[in-house]
Amino acid sequence: MISRNSSSVRSNDGDGSVGVTVHRPENRLDASALDALRGLIAEVRLYRYHVVVAFLRDFRAGYTGTGLGVFWNILLPLMPIGVYALLATLRIVPAFDETAAPVAISFNATLWFFFVGCVQMPISVARSRNSEALKTAVPLIVPIVAGFGQLMFEGLVRLILVVALALILRESPVWSSALCLLSVVSGVMLFFGLGLTLAILNIAAPDVQKVTGPILGYGIFLSGVIFPLPESGSLAILHDLNPFAAVITGSRLLAFAGVESVAHAFWVWTLMGPLLLLIGARVFFIMERRIRGVV
Amino acid sequence: MLFDDLVLDVNGLGKVYSRRVENERARLRSAFWRVLFRMTPRAITPEDQGDFWALKDISFKLRRGDALGIIGLNGSGKTSLLRILAGQVVPDAGQMTLAGKSAAMIDLTAGFNPIQSARDNIYLRGAALGWSRTQIEDRFDDIVEFSELEDAIEAPVASFSSGMVMRLAFSIMVIADPDLLFIDEVLAVGDFRFRQKCLGRLRELRRQSSFVMVSHSMGDIKAFCSEVLVLHKGRMVFKGAPDEAVEIYQSLEFGEPESDRKRIESILTPQFENSDTITDVRHFWCDESGHPIDSVTAGETLFFKLSFRSKIDIRRLVIGVPVWTEKGEYVTGFSTELGAESYSVASDTSVSFCLEVPHVAFNEGVYVSNIGIMDGLEFLYRRANVALRVKPRHPLTWGLVTLAHEWRRVE
Numbered sequence: 001m002i003s004r005n006s007s008s009v010r011s012n013d014g015d016g017s018v019g020v021t022v023h024r025p026e027n028r029l030d031a032s033a034l035d036a037l038r039g040l041i042a043e044v045r046l047y048r049y050h051v052v053v054a055f056l057r058d059f060r061a062g063y064t065g066t067g068l069g070v071f072w073n074i075l076l077p078l079m080p081i082g083v084y085a086l087l088a089t090l091r092i093v094p095a096f097d098e099t100a101a102p103v104a105i106s107f108n109a110t111l112w113f114f115f116v117g118c119v120q121m122p123i124s125v126a127r128s129r130n131s132e133a134l135k136t137a138v139p140l141i142v143p144i145v146a147g148f149g150q151l152m153f154e155g156l157v158r159l160i161l162v163v164a165l166a167l168i169l170r171e172s173p174v175w176s177s178a179l180c181l182l183s184v185v186s187g188v189m190l191f192f193g194l195g196l197t198l199a200i201l202n203i204a205a206p207d208v209q210k211v212t213g214p215i216l217g218y219g220i221f222l223s224g225v226i227f228p229l230p231e232s233g234s235l236a237i238l239h240d241l242n243p244f245a246a247v248i249t250g251s252r253l254l255a256f257a258g259v260e261s262v263a264h265a266f267w268v269w270t271l272m273g274p275l276l277l278l279i280g281a282r283v284f285f286i287m288e289r290r291i292r293g294v295v
Numbered sequence: 296m297l298f299d300d301l302v303l304d305v306n307g308l309g310k311v312y313s314r315r316v317e318n319e320r321a322r323l324r325s326a327f328w329r330v331l332f333r334m335t336p337r338a339i340t341p342e343d344q345g346d347f348w349a350l351k352d353i354s355f356k357l358r359r360g361d362a363l364g365i366i367g368l369n370g371s372g373k374t375s376l377l378r379i380l381a382g383q384v385v386p387d388a389g390q391m392t393l394a395g396k397s398a399a400m401i402d403l404t405a406g407f408n409p410i411q412s413a414r415d416n417i418y419l420r421g422a423a424l425g426w427s428r429t430q431i432e433d434r435f436d437d438i439v440e441f442s443e444l445e446d447a448i449e450a451p452v453a454s455f456s457s458g459m460v461m462r463l464a465f466s467i468m469v470i471a472d473p474d475l476l477f478i479d480e481v482l483a484v485g486d487f488r489f490r491q492k493c494l495g496r497l498r499e500l501r502r503q504s505s506f507v508m509v510s511h512s513m514g515d516i517k518a519f520c521s522e523v524l525v526l527h528k529g530r531m532v533f534k535g536a537p538d539e540a541v542e543i544y545q546s547l548e549f550g551e552p553e554s555d556r557k558r559i560e561s562i563l564t565p566q567f568e569n570s571d572t573i574t575d576v577r578h579f580w581c582d583e584s585g586h587p588i589d590s591v592t593a594g595e596t597l598f599f600k601l602s603f604r605s606k607i608d609i610r611r612l613v614i615g616v617p618v619w620t621e622k623g624e625y626v627t628g629f630s631t632e633l634g635a636e637s638y639s640v641a642s643d644t645s646v647s648f649c650l651e652v653p654h655v656a657f658n659e660g661v662y663v664s665n666i667g668i669m670d671g672l673e674f675l676y677r678r679a680n681v682a683l684r685v686k687p688r689h690p691l692t693w694g695l696v697t698l699a700h701e702w703r704r705v706e
Contacts, residue, residue, distance in 0.1 A: 023382055024390040029335060049431075050422035057408060057419065064410070135405030136423045137383050197331070204323035279331070286330050287323075289385045294319050 028286045033278035036285035043139040050138060054146035059153070077154035078161055080113070081106045084226060085165060096228050099256045100169040103162065107255065108225040110158040111184065111248045116216045117151040118191035119198065122284075123209055126199035126291070134292045141284065144199075148192075176259040180251050183266070186273035187247040193273070193280030200283055203291040224249050240265035243272075302394050302475050302505045303357035303380070309388030310375055310529075312349040338387075349375050350529045353389070357475075362506040364520030364537065366513070366544045371526040373509040374479055377401055380507055381477045395474025398424065402479075403464035409453035413444055413463055416452050420467045434470045441496070442466035443489070462489060469496045476500065478508040494518075513541045559663055562623050567677040575645070576603040576676055578666045580683050590684040591655055593697065597683075599629070599650035601666060603676070605640045612638040613669040614648060616680070621661040626695055656696040659687040 031039065044051060063072045087093050088101035096104035125144045133140050166173070202208035220226060222235070223244040230236050238245050240263070250266025313319045326336035350372045357363050365373050378384045380391060381399035406423045407416050417438055421431035439448055442462045452460060468476075478497075497506070497519065510516050516523055516537055523540030525533040525547070533543045568576070578601045579587040591597050599616060617628040629650055631638060640646050662683045668676040689697075 019396075020392060020394050021382065022390060022392045023379065023386060025338070025385060025387050026335075027385055029330075046425050047422065049427050050425070052428075053419050053422040057411065057415075061410075132405060134378065134383055135402035137381060137399060138406070138423050201324075201327055204320050204327050283327070283330055287327060289383075290326060291323060292384050294316070294323060 027289070031282065031285055033282040036282040037278060039285050040139075040141045040281055043141050044145050047138060047142040050142055051146045051149065054143055055149040058146065058150055073153070074157050077113075077157050081109050081158050081161055084109050085161075087226075093226055094228060096224075097253070097257055097261075099252065100165075100171050103165045103169055103171045104252060104256070105226060106158070106162045106165055107252050108248050109220075110155060110162055111187070111251060112220055112223065112225045112244065113158070114151060114155040114184075115187055115191045115244060115247070116219075117154075118148075118188055119195040119212065120216060121147045121151060122192070122195035122199040123202050123212065127202060127206075127209065130203065130291060131293065140199075140288050144196075171256060173255055174258045176254045177256075179259065180254040183247065183251045183254055183270055186270040187251065189273035189277035190243060190247065190269060193276035193278070196280035196284040197276075200287045200291060203294050219244060239263060243269045300359045301356055302359050302361075303355075303507070304392045305356070305380070305389070306354050306391070307389035308350060308353040308376070308379060308386050308391055309348055310350040310372075310379060310384070311346055311387045312375070313346045315345040318345050348529050350379070350386075350526075351388070353526075353531050355524060355531075355534060357505050357507065359474075359505055360501060360503075361522065362501060362508060362520045364516040364523040364540070365507065365509045365526060366511070366516055366523060366540060367526035368544075368547055370528075372529040373526055374401065375529075376526070377477050377479050377507065377509055393475060396472075397475040397477065398468060398471050398473035399477040400465070400468045400479060401477065403468065404460055407452055407460070407464065410451055412451055413442075413448045413455070416463065417467060420464070424467075424471060426471075438463075438466045438470050441470060441492075458486065458489075465493055469493070469500065472500075473504055475505050475507070478506060478510075480510055513544070517541060559619075559621060559623065562619055563663060563665055563679040565677065566679065567674055569675050572607050572609075572670070572675045573603045573605050573668065576668070576678070577601070578678070579681060587681075588683075589681050590686060592686045593655055593657060593659065593688040593692075595655055597652040597655045599652070599680075600647065601650075601668075602645065602647040603668065604643075604645045606642060607670075608642045609638075609640040609670045609675075611671045612640055613667075613671070614638075615667040615669070616650065616664050617667075618657075618662050618664040620695065621663060621682070624695065626657065626662065654699060655685060656698055657685040658692040658695055658697055659685055660695075661685075 028036075028039070059073060062076075063069050066072055068075070084093070085102040085106045088095070088105040091101070093101070093105065095101040096108070099107075122144050125147050126140055129140060129143045132138075133143075165171075198208055198212060202212075219242075222229070222238055223242055224239075225244075225248060229238050229245055229249075239249070240246060246263065246265040246269045250262045250270070253261045253266075313322075329336045353376060355363065365376060367373050375384075377399070378401065379386050380393070381397065381401060383399070383401075406420055408419060411419065417435060418428075418431055421434070426434070439445055442465075444459060444463055444466075447455065447459065452463070455463070494515075500506075501519075506519065508516070508519060520537050522535065523533075523537045524531055525540050525543050527547055532547075533540055578599070580589065580591070581587050581598045581600050583596065583598060585598070585600060601614060613631055615628055615630040615632070618626045620626060629652065631648075638648075662685060664680045664683070666676070666678055666680055667674065
């Protein structure tokens, strides 16, 4: 395997090939967004077993020593969704569209936690593992992907609850539900790309985490997750400008109402997903080794 | 082919560090925005206050089977260089090209999870080295056998002694078969026997791998390295044979001639004088007639005189004269403790002592010494003597001393 000069991915995979690696100040600077994405995927592939081991380590760490054991890893992600669904059942929070309120609110919250995790996880992992990466040479994208595995697991557990609620409340999906999967994938690209970019910026300017923490913490109230956003007035603008609101609402409508009810803003943000992922991947790929050791 | 047997080619490598984290962050912010908007980040030069070249103009080549030692004082840039070579940080100047698989033993226990068992940590660390599950399983038994931790393999690493953790970590690294191994001060693993085992394993590895090794152990450097690079304040001040490199390193460690004096001073201190106990102290090297001297020819008899007035009753007088070379090597000591007689001195008494050293065995050189006067364990006086120059009797001498000896032919 001969790696490009702009890359420092090494042939550590024990495949018997002899790679030539060049390290210089300009390393990776000429990488295009696609090169960067391919480079990150190659790093994850090279350390794929580390992704599995790190995911299992963190997964087990969540319940080691507890009485309920692995059930905590299932119960804890369900708790907020369960509470919101209960509030909706008790009609304490207003209903969304034509969809049964508990289904709508649990669907919204599932996507919200998943998307917020896509932003926050790269930021926190890059900060906490930056020093360790300097010692082990494991690329930072590897623990981030391992963390993404945890997000996926929690998202899946919540999704099962949403499906269960939909079945119980006889909320039948429409034909455009299939598109919902694509919109979620695009949302993941959008927010993961944003997370990768902010993860790098956060090392250079630690204020980033201080700002994103509260925004994403309280943003749930301004993203149409628990309460529908107002249709008129100054806050109505959030329908279009808040990507969380646009993608979550659009995905829910695709799943339960049909494609004709989806707003234009949803399509715009959805199309921006791959673009932001490419931008984030390029920034992360180029800057990752340059932030090493800066705490 | 460029890398026929060349495994590492380092050319003009440099790294800028900042003493102020804010400078580092400002540089990163600038690079971030430029990368985001597809501009080339500015070249890094230490023009800002607090920035400096931690490494500059480092160039060398390493061939298959070679072992390069890197030595230097603390802060000379050894670990930074190793981290760049291991690809963990990007250089700010120059270029480095390496062929084949590399592994870095920079922080052996990094990535270990203390609450997990040694077995789990082998998988964890192996995975962090980019090994697949199959590769780890293939090497698992060898790792456990090498670490000699068969009985503790299921125990959490938190319950291990630091020596056991290092043994486990070292075993994982040496079972890998890299083309190039970067080693940072990690050979002091476990007890003496295990350390010998590690050194033996490294010797075996050298048949197929090349090493770059940072160490403060000059013994390891001389034993393992075919060539040694001396770093000083981020610059390469020497590259060549281990013996010569170690000498240069030691001259850096002990300082320039100007600071030689300081080193000798530090050996001879603390100076101490308690005038409430003894006064009028005189001491000097002298000849047989008692005239002070500052030089003697090897093989002659040397004398030392001491006189003082005691204001107290000294019940157990101990006089000692330790002797060092001017490089600070401790040569010997002359003490009344070794004599058959013990001395005591009554209050308000003046006393004199004479030390006789027949056939001075010291080889040519300058020797520094102290005089210590004690009452039992309590120091009453401690001062430096005049430095003594020993002139050679024979042109050929070896080492520090020439002991009386005779060769005889035995039929």
